[in-house]
Amino acid sequence: MSKVYAVCFGGASSEYEISCVSASWVIDCIKTEDTEVLKIGISKDGVWFLYNGPTERIRNLSWIDDKENLVPCVISPCTVQHGVFVFNKAEGTFASKRIDAVFPVLHGKNGEDGTIQGLFELARIPYVGCSTYSSAVCMDKITAKLICTGAGIKNAKMTYVRSGADYDAEALKREAEKIGYPLFVKPSNTGSSVGVSKVKSSDELVKAVENAFKFDRKVLVEEYIEGREIEVAVFSDSERLIVSECGEVVPDAEFYDFEAKYVSGGSKTFIPANLCDDVAENVRAAAKQVFELLDCKGLSRVDFFVKKDGEIYFNEINTIPGFTEISLYPSLMRHLGIDGEELVEMLFESASLGGACL
Secondary structure, three states: OOEEEEEEEEOOOOOHHHHHHHHHHHHHHOOOOOEEEEEEEEOOOOOEEEEOOOHHHHHOOOHHHOHHHEEEEEEOOOOOOOEEEEEEOOOOEEEEEEOOEEEEOOOOOOOOOOHHHHHHHHHOOOEOOOOHHHHHHHHOHHHHHHHHHHOOOOEOOEEEEEOOOOOOHHHHHHHHHHHOOOEEEEEOOOOOOOOOEEEOOHHHHHHHHHHHOOOOOEEEEEEOOOOEEEEEEEEEOOOOEEEEEEEEEEOOOOOOOHHHHHOOOOOEEEOOOOOOHHHHHHHHHHHHHHHHHOOOOOEEEEEEEEOOOOOEEEEEEEOOOOOOOOOHHHHHHHHOOOOHHHHHHHHHHOOEEOOEEO
16 A cells, blocks of 8 residues: 655745755655655745645745645644645535655744644644654754753853843843853744854844844844854664764854855865764764753754864754755765665654654
């Protein structure tokens, strides 16, 4: 019997474009001889469609204009359907399609933060990646750092603020002086470095926080760590846990911002990272510790800074990392001998509800 896999992409998120590119890579890697692939696109304003057109139009972002291949749909939270309702507007009818597993290739808000995972939980549809709880915790940089700090994992010195009447810019300036400039300002719940700024003075700090508030009501202000950017890919299913070699990112900008990640093409990556063996093993061990501490499953990319003296600082964890041609997660797995087709099949086979693989 053939399987029905769904790939969700797009979404009401600042990372819509990257999601479309990542999803295209995933779709192209699915073995289709015994698998039906449902391409479920979500527009920037949150409208759901079953897309029956070519994957290339997802990659170049023109899928939403391909009206002939767009069919309104929605994933039902009802366990009876266990899948998607597809609507025929002309006839005023709908049909349901059962889904065996879904991969939410949705970066950032509404896709990586536990919201859509909660929908899959209600519908009892197995899904790739971390649980509702773990997705939410990992997406919130402040929460993830507080948990890791409590477990003895080294983090940059930090403070944070919330928007609204309680936000006190002068009090934040005083806290920032204690940490010391330069500082990084980050929305707590975005990815792909959206809304992130490096600041060198109190005047820049206030402007950066106001900009970050455009993306989230919680903003992290943390110490700048002068070190190398090291990333580790982690995969798990019911039988195994795979921790990749360390990869290193050398940005072509002052820091690894959105432009450096996805636009300029000038950043360089090295796999494996040029670290001495004991430091590399310490980073890999820290990645495993963070993954397990935050109750992750399926996949995550864990990012660190490593200083010249070998000190390791946890930076962040991404539960739905990028899957573009230059993304570190598939590149790190490829270094282990796991190509894209095998990796995507492994991920779909790891699909589960909550903590137990099915």
